[in-house]
Amino acid sequence: MSEKRIDIPITGMRCAACANRIEKGRFRMDGVKEVAVNFATEKAAVTVESDAADLPAIRAKIQSLGYEVTERDLHLQLTGMTCAACSARIEKVLSRMSGVYNVNVNLALETGRVSWDRSNYHRCTA
Template sequence: MEDKVLKIEGMTCSACAKAVERVSKKLPGVVEANVNFATEKLNITYDESKIKLSEIQSAVEKAGYKLLVQTTNKTLKLEGMTCSACAKNIERVTRKLNGVVTADVNFATEKLTVSFEPSLVRTSDI
Protein backbone atom coordinates (compact mmCIF):
# COMPACT_ATOMS: atom_id res chain seq x y z
CA MET A 1 0.00 0.00 0.00
CA GLU A 2 1.15 3.49 -0.83
CA ASP A 3 0.16 6.57 1.20
CA LYS A 4 0.56 9.95 -0.46
CA VAL A 5 -0.35 13.55 0.21
CA LEU A 6 -0.84 15.35 -3.09
CA LYS A 7 -1.50 19.00 -3.92
CA ILE A 8 -4.73 19.79 -5.82
CA GLU A 9 -5.24 22.98 -7.84
CA GLY A 10 -8.50 24.39 -9.16
CA MET A 11 -10.85 23.77 -6.24
CA THR A 12 -13.04 26.76 -5.41
CA CYS A 13 -15.38 25.29 -2.78
CA SER A 14 -16.02 22.31 -0.54
CA ALA A 15 -18.17 20.73 -3.29
CA CYS A 16 -15.04 20.68 -5.46
CA ALA A 17 -13.20 18.84 -2.69
CA LYS A 18 -16.02 16.29 -2.48
CA ALA A 19 -15.88 15.82 -6.26
CA VAL A 20 -12.14 15.03 -6.11
CA GLU A 21 -12.77 12.60 -3.24
CA ARG A 22 -15.61 10.89 -5.12
CA VAL A 23 -13.57 10.49 -8.33
CA SER A 24 -10.56 9.17 -6.40
CA LYS A 25 -12.52 6.68 -4.31
CA LYS A 26 -14.11 5.12 -7.41
CA LEU A 27 -10.73 4.11 -8.85
CA PRO A 28 -9.76 0.43 -8.58
CA GLY A 29 -7.02 -0.04 -6.01
CA VAL A 30 -7.81 3.12 -4.04
CA VAL A 31 -8.41 2.21 -0.40
CA GLU A 32 -9.01 5.68 1.05
CA ALA A 33 -9.14 9.24 -0.29
CA ASN A 34 -9.74 12.41 1.72
CA VAL A 35 -9.49 15.99 0.48
CA ASN A 36 -8.81 18.97 2.72
CA PHE A 37 -10.19 22.01 0.88
CA ALA A 38 -8.37 24.52 3.13
CA THR A 39 -4.92 23.03 2.50
CA GLU A 40 -5.74 21.89 -1.07
CA LYS A 41 -4.39 18.41 -0.33
CA LEU A 42 -5.53 14.92 -1.24
CA ASN A 43 -4.57 12.23 1.27
CA ILE A 44 -4.77 8.97 -0.62
CA THR A 45 -4.00 5.33 0.15
CA TYR A 46 -3.83 2.97 -2.81
CA ASP A 47 -2.49 -0.39 -3.92
CA GLU A 48 0.33 0.39 -6.37
CA SER A 49 -0.02 -3.08 -7.93
CA LYS A 50 -3.57 -2.18 -9.06
CA ILE A 51 -3.25 1.49 -10.01
CA LYS A 52 -0.49 3.91 -10.92
CA LEU A 53 -0.22 7.46 -9.67
CA SER A 54 -0.49 8.68 -13.26
CA GLU A 55 -3.94 7.02 -13.51
CA ILE A 56 -5.10 8.81 -10.36
CA GLN A 57 -3.75 12.05 -11.79
CA SER A 58 -5.66 11.49 -15.07
CA ALA A 59 -8.92 10.81 -13.23
CA VAL A 60 -8.61 13.97 -11.13
CA GLU A 61 -7.78 16.02 -14.22
CA LYS A 62 -10.80 14.58 -16.09
CA ALA A 63 -12.92 15.87 -13.19
CA GLY A 64 -11.57 19.36 -13.89
CA TYR A 65 -8.81 19.75 -11.30
CA LYS A 66 -5.04 19.56 -11.39
CA LEU A 67 -3.14 17.01 -9.30
CA LEU A 68 0.44 18.11 -8.72
CA VAL A 69 2.97 15.32 -8.41
CA GLN A 70 6.54 16.17 -7.45
CA THR A 71 8.54 14.74 -10.33
CA THR A 72 11.94 14.95 -11.94
CA ASN A 73 12.35 15.17 -15.70
CA LYS A 74 15.29 13.61 -17.51
CA THR A 75 16.27 13.09 -21.12
CA LEU A 76 18.30 9.95 -21.67
CA LYS A 77 20.27 8.91 -24.76
CA LEU A 78 19.26 5.54 -26.25
CA GLU A 79 21.21 3.21 -28.50
CA GLY A 80 20.28 0.13 -30.50
CA MET A 81 16.81 1.06 -31.77
CA THR A 82 16.21 -0.06 -35.34
CA CYS A 83 12.57 0.96 -35.85
CA SER A 84 9.65 2.84 -34.36
CA ALA A 85 8.39 -0.41 -32.80
CA CYS A 86 11.56 -0.43 -30.69
CA ALA A 87 10.73 3.09 -29.49
CA LYS A 88 7.15 2.09 -28.59
CA ASN A 89 8.43 -0.97 -26.70
CA ILE A 90 10.83 1.17 -24.65
CA GLU A 91 7.99 3.59 -23.82
CA ARG A 92 5.69 0.73 -22.78
CA VAL A 93 8.26 -0.94 -20.52
CA THR A 94 9.38 2.36 -18.95
CA ARG A 95 5.79 3.44 -18.21
CA LYS A 96 5.23 0.21 -16.26
CA LEU A 97 7.92 1.13 -13.71
CA ASN A 98 6.50 2.21 -10.37
CA GLY A 99 7.10 5.94 -10.04
CA VAL A 100 7.28 6.74 -13.75
CA VAL A 101 4.64 9.32 -14.68
CA THR A 102 5.41 9.78 -18.39
CA ALA A 103 7.85 8.26 -20.86
CA ASP A 104 8.25 9.40 -24.46
CA VAL A 105 10.82 8.13 -26.96
CA ASN A 106 11.92 10.10 -30.00
CA PHE A 107 13.19 7.51 -32.48
CA ALA A 108 14.82 10.11 -34.74
CA THR A 109 16.93 11.69 -31.99
CA GLU A 110 17.35 8.42 -30.02
CA LYS A 111 16.23 10.04 -26.77
CA LEU A 112 13.91 9.02 -23.95
CA THR A 113 12.24 11.86 -22.07
CA VAL A 114 10.94 10.59 -18.77
CA SER A 115 9.12 12.20 -15.85
CA PHE A 116 9.34 10.26 -12.60
CA GLU A 117 9.08 10.43 -8.83
CA PRO A 118 12.65 10.19 -7.50
CA SER A 119 11.38 8.78 -4.20
CA LEU A 120 10.05 5.70 -6.04
CA VAL A 121 12.42 5.10 -8.94
CA ARG A 122 16.01 6.02 -9.75
CA THR A 123 17.46 6.99 -13.10
CA SER A 124 19.60 3.83 -13.00
CA ASP A 125 16.39 1.74 -12.65
CA ILE A 126 15.00 3.31 -15.80
Protein backbone atom coordinates in the same frame (compact mmCIF):
# COMPACT_ATOMS: atom_id res chain seq x y z
CA MET B 1 0.01 -6.41 -2.05
CA SER B 2 1.76 -3.43 -0.55
CA GLU B 3 0.05 -0.09 -0.12
CA LYS B 4 1.46 3.37 -0.59
CA ARG B 5 0.15 6.87 -0.18
CA ILE B 6 0.44 9.37 -3.00
CA ASP B 7 -0.10 13.09 -2.46
CA ILE B 8 -1.65 14.58 -5.57
CA PRO B 9 -1.61 18.40 -5.86
CA ILE B 10 -4.95 19.81 -7.05
CA THR B 11 -5.85 23.30 -8.18
CA GLY B 12 -9.25 24.81 -8.77
CA MET B 13 -10.84 24.03 -5.40
CA ARG B 14 -12.64 27.06 -3.97
CA CYS B 15 -14.05 25.65 -0.74
CA ALA B 16 -14.36 22.56 1.44
CA ALA B 17 -17.33 21.45 -0.66
CA CYS B 18 -14.96 21.14 -3.63
CA ALA B 19 -12.73 18.84 -1.59
CA ASN B 20 -15.78 16.83 -0.60
CA ARG B 21 -16.84 16.58 -4.24
CA ILE B 22 -13.49 15.04 -5.15
CA GLU B 23 -13.64 12.61 -2.22
CA LYS B 24 -17.15 11.58 -3.22
CA GLY B 25 -16.07 11.38 -6.86
CA ARG B 26 -16.56 7.65 -6.71
CA PHE B 27 -12.99 6.46 -6.90
CA ARG B 28 -14.10 2.92 -7.47
CA MET B 29 -11.01 1.98 -9.39
CA ASP B 30 -8.78 -1.03 -9.20
CA GLY B 31 -5.98 -0.37 -6.77
CA VAL B 32 -7.51 2.67 -5.00
CA LYS B 33 -8.16 2.05 -1.32
CA GLU B 34 -8.90 5.54 0.04
CA VAL B 35 -9.02 9.19 -1.03
CA ALA B 36 -8.77 12.08 1.46
CA VAL B 37 -8.72 15.65 0.13
CA ASN B 38 -7.41 18.62 2.10
CA PHE B 39 -8.72 21.94 0.77
CA ALA B 40 -6.18 23.99 2.75
CA THR B 41 -3.11 22.20 1.37
CA GLU B 42 -4.71 21.64 -2.06
CA LYS B 43 -3.79 17.96 -2.05
CA ALA B 44 -5.49 14.60 -2.30
CA ALA B 45 -3.93 11.82 -0.25
CA VAL B 46 -4.65 8.68 -2.24
CA THR B 47 -3.90 5.29 -0.71
CA VAL B 48 -3.30 2.72 -3.41
CA GLU B 49 -2.28 -0.88 -3.76
CA SER B 50 1.00 -0.11 -5.48
CA ASP B 51 0.82 -3.06 -7.84
CA ALA B 52 -2.66 -2.29 -9.17
CA ALA B 53 -2.96 1.51 -9.14
CA ASP B 54 -3.50 3.32 -12.42
CA LEU B 55 -2.22 6.82 -11.63
CA PRO B 56 -3.09 8.34 -15.03
CA ALA B 57 -6.69 7.13 -14.51
CA ILE B 58 -6.77 8.72 -11.04
CA ARG B 59 -5.58 12.04 -12.48
CA ALA B 60 -8.14 11.77 -15.29
CA LYS B 61 -10.90 11.15 -12.75
CA ILE B 62 -9.97 14.28 -10.78
CA GLN B 63 -9.86 16.29 -14.00
CA SER B 64 -13.25 14.93 -15.07
CA LEU B 65 -14.67 16.46 -11.87
CA GLY B 66 -13.48 19.90 -13.01
CA TYR B 67 -10.17 20.26 -11.16
CA GLU B 68 -6.57 20.32 -12.31
CA VAL B 69 -3.76 18.06 -11.19
CA THR B 70 -0.50 20.01 -11.12
CA GLU B 71 2.75 18.25 -11.80
CA ARG B 72 6.24 18.92 -13.06
CA ASP B 73 8.22 17.09 -15.71
CA LEU B 74 11.88 16.32 -15.28
CA HIS B 75 13.82 15.28 -18.37
CA LEU B 76 16.95 13.21 -17.74
CA GLN B 77 19.93 12.22 -19.86
CA LEU B 78 20.93 8.74 -18.67
CA THR B 79 24.15 6.86 -19.36
CA GLY B 80 25.43 3.43 -18.42
CA MET B 81 22.31 1.39 -19.24
CA THR B 82 23.19 -1.79 -21.11
CA CYS B 83 19.86 -3.61 -21.37
CA ALA B 84 16.10 -3.40 -20.88
CA ALA B 85 16.50 -4.62 -17.30
CA CYS B 86 18.54 -1.47 -16.54
CA SER B 87 15.82 0.86 -17.79
CA ALA B 88 13.11 -1.17 -16.04
CA ARG B 89 15.04 -0.94 -12.75
CA ILE B 90 15.34 2.84 -13.05
CA GLU B 91 11.59 3.12 -13.74
CA LYS B 92 10.77 0.85 -10.79
CA VAL B 93 12.93 2.73 -8.29
CA LEU B 94 11.82 6.20 -9.39
CA SER B 95 8.14 5.24 -9.44
CA ARG B 96 8.38 4.29 -5.75
CA MET B 97 9.37 7.82 -4.79
CA SER B 98 6.81 10.00 -3.04
CA GLY B 99 5.06 12.40 -5.39
CA VAL B 100 6.09 10.61 -8.60
CA TYR B 101 3.20 10.03 -11.01
CA ASN B 102 4.86 8.61 -14.07
CA VAL B 103 8.31 7.44 -15.19
CA ASN B 104 9.37 6.63 -18.75
CA VAL B 105 12.92 5.53 -19.54
CA ASN B 106 14.06 5.06 -23.12
CA LEU B 107 17.03 2.71 -23.37
CA ALA B 108 17.82 3.48 -27.02
CA LEU B 109 17.79 7.27 -26.58
CA GLU B 110 19.32 7.11 -23.08
CA THR B 111 16.66 9.47 -21.75
CA GLY B 112 14.13 9.52 -18.96
CA ARG B 113 11.05 11.59 -18.14
CA VAL B 114 9.66 11.82 -14.63
CA SER B 115 6.32 13.48 -13.84
CA TRP B 116 6.21 14.52 -10.20
CA ASP B 117 4.87 16.90 -7.59
CA ARG B 118 7.75 19.18 -6.71
CA SER B 119 6.40 19.85 -3.20
CA ASN B 120 7.12 16.22 -2.27
CA TYR B 121 10.75 16.09 -3.36
CA HIS B 122 12.18 16.28 0.16
CA ARG B 123 10.24 13.21 1.30
CA CYS B 124 11.38 10.84 -1.43
CA THR B 125 12.19 7.34 -0.28
CA ALA B 126 13.61 4.98 -2.85
